[in-house]
Amino acid sequence: MKIKHLLALLLLGLSVKLYAQKTHINGLIKENTTGLPLPGATVQVKGTPITSVSDKNGLFRMYAEPGQTLEIKFLGFVTQDIIAPGDEALFEIYMKEDTRILSEIVVTGALGIQRAAKEIGGGTQVVSNEYLNQGKTINPLTGLASKVAGLRINMYDSKVDPQIQIVIRGTRSLNRSENAPIYVVDGVPVPDISRLNPNDIESITVLKGANAAALYGSEGVNGALMITTKTGSRGTERIQFSNTTTFSKAFLLPKAQKEFGQGQNGIYDPIQSESWGPRFDGSLRDFGRLLPDGTQPQLLYAAPSEDNRLGIFQTGVNIQNDLSFSGGDESSTYFVSIQDVSIKGILPGDESQRTGARFNGSKKFGKLKTSYNINYIRFKKDMAPDGPWLAAYTSPANIDYSSLKDWLDPNSIANPNLYFTDQVKNPFFLLDNNRQSNKQQTLNGKIELEYEITPWFSALYRLGMYSSFDESQNRSGKFEAAGRRNVVGSVTDINDNFQRLNGDFILNFNKQIGRFSTSLILGQNFRSDNRKTVTVGASNLLLPDLFNPASRIGELSSGSGSSLTEYRSLAVYGEFTTGYNDYLFLTLTGRKDWVSVLAPSNRSYFYPGVSTSFVFNDAIPALKDSRVLTFGKIFASWNKTGNVTLQPYSLNNAYSQSNGFPFGNTVGFSPGSAYPNPSIQPEFVTSFEIGTQLSLFDNRLHFEGSYVYSDSEGQIFNATTSRATGYSTAIVNAGRLTNNIIELSINADVLHTKDQKLNLGLNYSHIKNQVKELYEGTSYNIFRQSYANVGQAYPSLMVSDYKRDPEGRIVINPSTGYPVLADAETHLGSMVPPFQLGFSSFYQYKSVSIGAQFDSRWGGWLYSEIIPRQYTAGTHPNTVAYDRQPFIYPNSSIELEDGRFVENRDVFSPGDKAFWDFEGKVQSNTAVQSDFFKLRELNLTFNLPPSLLSGQKIIKTASLSLIGTNLFIIRHKDNDHGDPEYLYNSTDGYVSFRQVPPYRTYGFNINVGF
Amino acid sequence: MQLVSSSNFTTTLMKSFNKLFFSPIILIALLSFGCNGFLDVNDNPNAPVSENLKLSATFPAALVASVNQETGQLNQLGALWGGYWGTTSEGINLFFNQKTYNGPGLRDVRDGFPVWETTYTTLLYYRLIRNQAAQEGALFYEGAAKIMQGFHFLRLVDFYDNIPFDEALQGTTHATPAYESGEMVYKKAVDLISEGIEDMKNAPAGTLAGQDDVLFAGNVTLWAKFGNTVKLRALVRQSEVSPLAYIQEEIKKINIEGSGFLMLGQSAMVQPGYLNSAGKLNPFWENYYRNVQNAVTGNYQDIRPTQFLLEQYQLRNDPRLNQLYVPVKGEFRGVLFGDPEVNHSLYGRNVTSPMKGPAENNGQAGALLKSSTQASVLLSSFESLFLQAEAAQRGWISDAPKSLYEAAIQESFSYMNVEKFLFTAYNSQESVAYDGSLAKIITQKWLSLNSISSIEAWNDYRRLGLPNFPNSLQSPNPTAHPLRLMYPETERMTNLDEVLKQGNDNITESRIWWAK
Known part of the structure; x- marks a missing residue:
């Protein structure tokens, strides 16, 4: 949606009323959740010395001009601004608790039930809207990165719809794609939140342990992100508009040599794409073949001063426009928001757009409380599939990409028919000709009915629906030419519809018995997921620009068909909490699940949990009212969670047709490559946690520390098997993984005066992950160089390496000069950095503030599949280390017949392409340590002071921010491969040429409140 | 400032929301609960499983997988390492691992040459067909699957020497299958083919395959001849190493069986019904000549x-x-x-x-490129005749080597659409006419199998050093030749102990058991 549309809406929704006379204001201040009067709150007419204080009934009376701003303050509550009304009628104000004060923090616990933090016997952390949106990220998950101890967030790549991997407290499953937490939006579990408008989020409570999320059952095994969206406040009507515009620039491309150019064997060749030619000499040389008009394109054969590869990329532009309205009255509240996000990617032609609207409301009918929300998101994207930038990694350094853009020109070297080589294609042609487009509509909502049967007993029914309608088209334009220049036009249309229904019926009992508080929750849950995917494709299109399978030549492509997937589950659960004197709490949980994906004899399973917390500063008289220790809690928990990560229909081997089948009436079905196991059982994760939360010096310093142990057994995963078994993988119930975790976080209000604030925060986690057992043997391959090895962290990087003599010298084969390879692969280390540190700083001076978020991870390794390709193509820097001449391999030796090793002094290694190609295949040359330290977010905000806004009545608040992400990064000295955070195919520490290279963004945000 | 009629807006939205959206959902939810079988939704609605597939629906897929590997992967590697193919200057980067004998490059999981993986996958197809056929008592299919398994196991040994046989193809029953010596696998594979021939011959009439047998259309005699020819190829392969007694004993078995070998006009060709449509063309045509767009x-x-x-x-x-x-x-x-x-x-x-x-060629068929829907050669009649000629030359079979040699060349002429009458003049040359030497037979075999079953050229070169074609100009040293493929990285990742037990598997150093 464009800005002008938003403005139109804005005008529709507004009417300006003007008042001039001073009147008496009669106000009643109430507490938001209980509705009880709040005595002792101060009310001040902003910008004036006029103040008043609410009496014991919460009432106040004062003089003010209608339209003036009244500021209401009360310790422990969020300060509120309201507009003075135009008459003397009683005016109600609802004050909200300030959750920043730890002892009173309310967290959103399982099932969306608000719980006092002090009761909770597990690690939780709340990230507020402001902190989440510091970098104005488009995907709310990105905004969480490095802000929560034990939470790890990785980007996949830099496309216009980047995927995110999120893992809380280490890997629990050997199944790579089953380590994500459950996402719960306003109490309803949803499969995805990446398209949620981050500005709609009031807060995200991260429930780190399976214990906190126990009532969500299996899906809660990896922790939960409890997202609370904004609601309106009674008595305050607000309109907010904000615009964020940022620019993205590609950086951190894999390093390449700039000394030798195109050719083979040291000889220049104008049609070669590889860099095995002579040394750059500054001459002008033929580039490609003669053009039809008889001209011979030429290129300066010299090392460019800049990285020419960046010429493929452009400056991306990200624009977000947000508009929200909120308000409420005695019995109802509402929150409406509209957001439009448009992204122009760093690859020319790539773009996406997301338009979303949310309506949250609540209404009370006597004892029945209802709340409901609906969220509609329309997302579309159009982008290039993997490939265009790969050509640049393997092409000569002197290619000037700016001259290759106009590929339609029939007389240009950019034309695919005339491109200088036919081993790779013009990246700009690939960008234009191969497209993936997608339109997605997500409709997501819930309705919740809560009836208070007696003051201590209520019943709640919550029904959530999540549905997405996805239409995708992958296309490749027909281009008639010979050989590799030819493109047979193809198109695939995919319709994917997904619906989830999730219902919970919950009985909630609360009773105070003497000094004991008790609460009991009994619940029942059903879940039903339905998916239908229809794919229709054609691999030989009639016309270059008509992308419809109907206008094809020959038959539909082999993938055409449809697929239905159904998943269902039922559960019953209960939770019992008792508290003694409001300082000692004990919680017991239990849940039994039934799932559709297992054989009927295995499909139900039960799992229990227990947790306790002790608020010792309340319990120990000497600590009560201490000025040093304002809050102190220790907690511990134990629980076991069952989990089934199996996809539907995995108990049998399904057959499909390939290799051209069916040929007319001749069918040919062949089995899948995964060995099925019909007797798969649920897997179980047992975890134990102990920790403390302290608040010191009037809540100026917070500390939280915990130790967590988790043990996952009998895992369900697709283990890679020897291909001699006939299968490439086997579904097994095997393997045991443990995690030993230490998490620390410190947050300090270093400065807190009227004009200045300085807040520093630090979170640290060390996750010691270890594979304890595997199904068979001591090692399982997971994906390419990624392994699970008994006794090592998962996933482990194993690479082929040189044979080394006892002194560590590389052994050279004296007859060829090539290094000898070691018999077995070498283990380098964990592909996930076990150490993680997040550091935040926020400084405010009057109306100017600066916030910075730093992220550091270390102790891991990464593998890049780009590097071997660069070796082969001669673009890797190592290939020029010896001027492409024969050389004596440094620190090498020769093995004598008697088994002794002597220093290699005279066997030369050939410095030619075959040799370096071999070197590129030695995988230890392709791995580096993945340590990094980066400035993830920087935000500089200027709030317009009230004095500047006092001349008018329309704008109440306004601010301007400058923001940037990934502004700098320090990597391990050996790492010239890319951003260590990026991952591929759910495999940590694996860098692929399929990823669009990393980018950084910088821009501004304007925020106006009406 | 106020929002105009905010409460109206809220109520209206809420009402329509309820009506449009949630009432049917609640209804559906309640209905779902009413069903007893709420959880019984795990039967695959999308694809068949083995229980509901007939053998005639899986057998063609296995045969096509076999011939695709023969005419694709194996023919390509054989053509490069058997002296047939090189590349233009423009294509200098192509087949680089093959040109430089880069063993680790060829075994690579990412960019390697997966003969091991492809073959075991195809072997699994036959294993499952065999299992189902055994259950159903379908002797024709069981026998055919055994013959094809024997065929592929022999091929695997030719590339990797020691490989899993008894413990192979059983999923997690043997998750890390033990290797057996190449020689042992050769013997077992030959025996398996013999069993397969017997099974097929015992298949009752009316239980034979029909058009789903895209190789021989249910003709048991041709299957038996094919099986015998594959066995003969295995015996010829051991000419330089095995005791004559073993070979003679096996020849005797073939003679007793009685069907003989593939003869004139009896090439084993797979024709599933290729179409001139993307992905359905003859794969050799589509890869090496023209795509569906021509x-x-x-x-x-x-x-x-x-x-x-x-x-x-x-x-x-x-x-x-x-x-x-x-x-x-x-x-x-x-x-x-x-x-x-x-x-x-x-x-x-x-x-x-x-x-x-x-x-x-003015629209006429070429020697190798005839039409986009031409049948694919699994084992040609002329290869069979050359194998017989060699066996006769060695005295293993009683037929005259000369007539077999000449028949083989004529059969090659016929396949390559060369006019029949040209044979006489051709054969009258001293360079062609049979002189009793093995070199003549192997050279003519090499000239005949060009780009059809090229892998046999590399096999004969490793066995006999014939014909003496030039080495790759990018060989690591002038005397290095590719002798095998290294065990693939996938196998090192999953079954390393077994791989290491086999010792040196260097591509230019370690020989297959039958190689000189």
């Missing part, structure tokens, strides 16, 4: 016969040459395998001879 492929532009190969045809005034390749300015011009130098004027695309297809 545009020539990159392989067609860059793969060229070696100079040595052309010379051998020319030395013999071989009439097949003109059917095989397109002359450039009246001359047949080839390339050098593994040439590291770019030399467009000698070895460029436009100055060297590509294969001849109908488009270069």
Whole structure:
């Protein structure tokens, strides 16, 4: 949606009323959740010395001009601004608790039930809207990165719809794609939140342990992100508009040599794409073949001063426009928001757009409380599939990409028919000709009915629906030419519809018995997921620009068909909490699940949990009212969670047709490559946690520390098997993984005066992950160089390496000069950095503030599949280390017949392409340590002071921010491969040429409140 | 400032929301609960499982997988390492691992050459067919699956020597299958083929396959001949190492069985019903000649016969040459395998001879490229005849080697669409006429199997050093030849202990058991 549309809406929704006379204001201040009067709150007419204080009934009376701003303050509550009304009628104000004060923090616990933090016997952390949106990220998950101890967030790549991997407290499953937490939006579990408008989020409570999320059952095994969206406040009507515009620039491309150019064997060749030619000499040389008009394109054969590869990329532009309205009255509240996000990617032609609207409301009918929300998101994207930038990694350094853009020109070297080589294609042609487009509509909502049967007993029914309608088209334009220049036009249309229904019926009992508080929750849950995917494709299109399978030549492509997937589950659960004197709490949980994906004899399973917390500063008289220790809690928990990560229909081997089948009436079905196991059982994760939360010096310093142990057994995963078994993988119930975790976080209000604030925060986690057992043997391959090895962290990087003599010298084969390879692969280390540190700083001076978020991870390794390709193509820097001449391999030796090793002094290694190609295949040359330290977010905000806004009545608040992400990064000295955070195919520490290279963004945000 | 009629807005929205949206959902939810079978939704609605597939629905897929590997992967590697193919200067980067004998490159999981993986997958298809056939008592299918398993196990040994046999293909029952010696697997594979022939012959009439047998259309005799020919190939392969007694005993078994070998006009060809539609063309045509748009492929532009190969045809005034390749300015011009130098004027695309297809032959079939829907050769009659000729030359079978040799050449002429009458003149040359030497037989076999079953050229070279074609110009040293494939990285990742037990598997150092 464009800005002008938003403005139109804005005008529709507004009417300006003007008042001039001073009147008496009669106000009643109430507490938001209980509705009880709040005595002792101060009310001040902003910008004036006029103040008043609410009496014991919460009432106040004062003089003010209608339209003036009244500021209401009360310790422990969020300060509120309201507009003075135009008459003397009683005016109600609802004050909200300030959750920043730890002892009173309310967290959103399982099932969306608000719980006092002090009761909770597990690690939780709340990230507020402001902190989440510091970098104005488009995907709310990105905004969480490095802000929560034990939470790890990785980007996949830099496309216009980047995927995110999120893992809380280490890997629990050997199944790579089953380590994500459950996402719960306003109490309803949803499969995805990446398209949620981050500005709609009031807060995200991260429930780190399976214990906190126990009532969500299996899906809660990896922790939960409890997202609370904004609601309106009674008595305050607000309109907010904000615009964020940022620019993205590609950086951190894999390093390449700039000394030798195109050719083979040291000889220049104008049609070669590889860099095995002579040394750059500054001459002008033929580039490609003669053009039809008889001209011979030429290129300066010299090392460019800049990285020419960046010429493929452009400056991306990200624009977000947000508009929200909120308000409420005695019995109802509402929150409406509209957001439009448009992204122009760093690859020319790539773009996406997301338009979303949310309506949250609540209404009370006597004892029945209802709340409901609906969220509609329309997302579309159009982008290039993997490939265009790969050509640049393997092409000569002197290619000037700016001259290759106009590929339609029939007389240009950019034309695919005339491109200088036919081993790779013009990246700009690939960008234009191969497209993936997608339109997605997500409709997501819930309705919740809560009836208070007696003051201590209520019943709640919550029904959530999540549905997405996805239409995708992958296309490749027909281009008639010979050989590799030819493109047979193809198109695939995919319709994917997904619906989830999730219902919970919950009985909630609360009773105070003497000094004991008790609460009991009994619940029942059903879940039903339905998916239908229809794919229709054609691999030989009639016309270059008509992308419809109907206008094809020959038959539909082999993938055409449809697929239905159904998943269902039922559960019953209960939770019992008792508290003694409001300082000692004990919680017991239990849940039994039934799932559709297992054989009927295995499909139900039960799992229990227990947790306790002790608020010792309340319990120990000497600590009560201490000025040093304002809050102190220790907690511990134990629980076991069952989990089934199996996809539907995995108990049998399904057959499909390939290799051209069916040929007319001749069918040919062949089995899948995964060995099925019909007797798969649920897997179980047992975890134990102990920790403390302290608040010191009037809540100026917070500390939280915990130790967590988790043990996952009998895992369900697709283990890679020897291909001699006939299968490439086997579904097994095997393997045991443990995690030993230490998490620390410190947050300090270093400065807190009227004009200045300085807040520093630090979170640290060390996750010691270890594979304890595997199904068979001591090692399982997971994906390419990624392994699970008994006794090592998962996933482990194993690479082929040189044979080394006892002194560590590389052994050279004296007859060829090539290094000898070691018999077995070498283990380098964990592909996930076990150490993680997040550091935040926020400084405010009057109306100017600066916030910075730093992220550091270390102790891991990464593998890049780009590097071997660069070796082969001669673009890797190592290939020029010896001027492409024969050389004596440094620190090498020769093995004598008697088994002794002597220093290699005279066997030369050939410095030619075959040799370096071999070197590129030695995988230890392709791995580096993945340590990094980066400035993830920087935000500089200027709030317009009230004095500047006092001349008018329309704008109440306004601010301007400058923001940037990934502004700098320090990597391990050996790492010239890319951003260590990026991952591929759910495999940590694996860098692929399929990823669009990393980018950084910088821009501004304007925020106006009406 | 106030929002106009905010409460109205809220109520209206809420009402329509409820009506449109949630009432049907609640209804559906309640209905779902009413069903007892709420959880019984785990039967696959999308794809068949083995229980509901007939053997006739899976057998064609297995046969096509077999022949695709033969004419695709194996034929390609054999053509490069058997002296047939090189590349143009433009295609200098192609097949780089093969040209440099880069063993680790070829075993790589990411960019390697997966003969092991492809073969075991195809072997699994036959294993499952065998299991189901055994259950159903379908002897024809059980026998055919055994013969094809034997065929592929023999092939695997030729690449990797020691491999899993008894413990292979059983999923997690043997998750890390133990290897057996190449020699042992050879014996067991030959026995398995014998069993398969017996099974098929015992299949009651009316239980035979029909058109789903895309190889022999249910003809048991041809299957038996095929099985015997594969066995003969295995015996010929051991000519330099095995005791004569074993070979004679096996020949005796073949004679007792009685069906003989594939003879004139009895090539084992797979024809599933290729169509001129994307993905359904004859794969050799689609890869090495023209795609569905009738545009020539990159392989067609860059793969060229070696100079040595052309010379051998020319030395013999071989009439097949003109059917095989397109002359450039009246001359047949080839390339050098593994040439590291770019030399467009000698070895460029436009100055060297590509294969001849109908488009270069006035619409008539070429020697190798006949039509986009031509059948694929699994084992040719002329290969069978050359194998018999060699066996006869060695005295293993009683037939006359000369007539087998001549029949083989004639059969090759016929396959390559060379006029019959040209044979007499051809055979009258001293360079062709049979003189009792093995070299003649192997050279003619090499000239006949060109780009059809090229892998046999590399096999014969490793066995006999014949024919003596030039080494790759990018061989790590002039005496290094590719002797095998290294165990693949996938196997090192999953079954390393077994791999290490087999010792050195270096591509240019470790020999297959039957190699000299």
